[in-house]
Amino acid sequence: MITLKNIFKTYKTKNSSLVAVNDVSLNISKGEIFGIIGYSGAGKSSLIRCVNLLEKPDKGQVIVNGQDLTLLTEKSLREARKKIGMIFQGFNLLKTATVYENISLPLKLSGFSTSEIDRRVDNYLSIVGLEDKKFAYPNQLSGGQKQRVAIARTLAHEPEIILSDEATSALDPETTESILELLLKINKEFGITILLITHEMSVIQKICDKVAVMENGNIVEQGCVLDIYSHPKHPTTKKFINSLFPKQISPSVLDSLKKRGPIVSLSFVGSSADKPLLATLPTKFNVFPNILSGHIIQLKKGPFGKIIVSLQGDTSNISESIIYLKDQGVIVEGDELENVLQFS
């Protein structure tokens, strides 16, 4: 649906130039929710704005539905953009216009009849749950309601793709949750492909099918969310994922526990998260797990849990129990433990 091929974007000022997007290639399939995560300055906004050519890439191809947007005339690009909606962190509503006007004005400019405009405004306001705010002004709405209006305005053009530029970053956690639910609903009911950028892991885990991690203009890692969470490879990805897990064990407790047996991190993915595997270790192997910390995250495709345990027992029994856990689909790590715990 969307293919980015070797995209470069450099900002030039009088004395310097800055490479914001450095040879990025991505494939986003129809109906997918694809998230790009990165810290501030990673190049996310620059990249997402290249998709609808709000920023023109210096090099590379932006292929949407088989059409390379970088080769289109202004007129054809305007047509192609009608199928690509965009929502922003700051909502971008006209302050002096009502909700009805905010949604209807762009439709009017696109040449729709008044009756069709009215039908679309009513329909999409009801989909975002704001029928009663049709004649309100933006300053009479909460942040979440403003984003709902912006989403209705985008939906009113019946796009195939929505680009979301940090759409929930200005919202509190509860409102974020409700906007993410709305994006999920839109994706499911209308089959709209969503490409979003964020710096929040909660956004990725709640609604994304795939994720790409961006740093210094590069995509350093990408894949299915569950795979990336369970097998992160790049240090930046690991940093994002480790930030989700509580770090509660003091160094002195850790040192004393290490003398009694290995401390391992166990990650449970999908079906292995449903089984009471740890409970079987004492009877099966005479190994006694002492749980030091633990956390389960609900991803879109199922649960992902990580616990830190001290395994106590005979060394060969412990080895056997680790092999058994691995056979059951548990990811067992010891080497990375210091990173996972990261004491300050």
Ligand SMILES: Nc1ncnc2c1ncn2[C@@H]1O[C@H](COP(=O)(O)OP(=O)(O)OP(=O)(O)O)[C@@H](O)[C@H]1O
């Ligand atoms: N119009 C511009 N002119 C010059 N430099 C820019 C411009 N826009 C972005 N940059 C620079 O490009 C780099 C990437 O910025 P970008 O906004 O794409 O990153 P980001 O990951 O979206 O960051 P944030 O989450 O803080 O918005 C930054 O160093 C930024 O200062």
